[in-house]
Amino acid sequence: MGRTAAPVPLADAVTLSGFLGLVPDPRGVRGRRYRLSALVAAAAASVLAGARSLTAITEWIGDIPAWACRVLGFPVDPLTGTVSVPHPHTLRRLLVQLDGDALDRAIGAFLTARATPAGPGLRAIAVDGKALRGSRTHVTGHVTLLAAMDHTGHVLAQRQVTDKSNEIPAFRPLLDSVDLTGTVITADALHTQHAHGTYLRERGAHYIAQVKANHPGLFDRVRRLPWREITLDHYDRTRAHHRLEIRRLKTAAFAHLGCPDARQALQVVRWRKDFTSGKLKANRVRRLPWPSSPSSAST
Incomplete structure (x- = not known):
């Protein structure tokens, strides 16, 4: 960052x-x-x-x-x-x-040079696709942009894609113009691709991938890790905006899972209770950090 x-x-x-x-x-x-x-x-x-x-x-x-x-x-x-x-x-x-x-690349290079490191550690970059507000007309749909943004809110690179289905092939061209050395890349489950992980490791980047049911084989392997026997690493309870949220985090280490340099899996469980409606909603998310070595997984 x-x-x-x-x-x-x-x-x-x-x-x-x-x-x-x-x-x-x-x-x-x-x-x-x-x-x-x-x-x-x-x-x-x-x-x-x-x-x-x-x-x-x-x-x-x-x-x-x-x-x-x-x-x-x-x-x-x-x-x-x-x-x-x-x-x-x-x-x-x-x-x-x-x-x-070309203009996006120039502005991204300017923003990268303008940012000063906040200290040692990995720099976080999020990759996400969004529909451009106000771009829809009576004859055309929304313009969709795939963007790479650091955690200070600056867009380092972006590309226009036809629709959400074209985000996957646009992933590598988007990041080709960004220096990924010493960074950790986050993205939604759409980009949990073996080829993406290999590309990022070759560029010197780390990767945190969301694992959901759209990748059934990987999802099943992560789901079968002994989560019940693993000690809770983090617990957070917040109350604001007319709701109560509880978050629990567990970490599992392994030697091999079939992903490029994967060494850990994170399980994030969140409960949210809305005081207005009285509804209780639970959400469980699993992620794979892909570090260069087991010792760097703690970053």
Whole structure:
């Protein structure tokens, strides 16, 4: 895990411009008045400052002082010293034509460099797919994004997938651009795949995989571990939001389970009682940590 300071719109945008060199420019060679890095950095600065639409982005750029435009990289007239800012339509056309995957990689590299390590230990990265709110139309479904996010809330990489069924083949391309050395990757049960585990171990990463009934063989082997004879490792009881939650954690070690470098299984049992309805719900989840060696399983 890492710590990241609060965003500073102009300073962070200028730093981001240094990572935009690999983003291809979709415009023709002739007629390029503004650098790609200046336009994208200005758009990023406006979003960090609170802009939430293309109209707000262009208005923010038009209102900033001349010195800020020079810092962002907009051209200066050599005779008058005035700074030229792009027309709103110029910025709109560029943002629509940009390669989304290339821009995601550039922003992910910037966020990775911006984060500072919080101390020794593994860095946690969660992989999850979500439907983009507001992306559904009367002729198309929701846009689904598969994203890798650290526990400070920063998206390190993301890819658009057609639907939930396409998340599995997008897993490796998503993480190819992320440095996985010394990290622990978490994901939902959809990504509990032998090939994913092998890939992560080759990249120097650890993996915590959820084991559910969609993998019946593995689920049965983990379920048959002697959980009743294992001592309880952790107990937690919380009462808030009109409900009572109790969590119990057990850990089982083994020599071989048929997964890449698997050394431990975790069983998390949670009871939740809703005081409003009086209903009691129990949930049992089993996970497999895949460490590089048995001694690192405690991390």
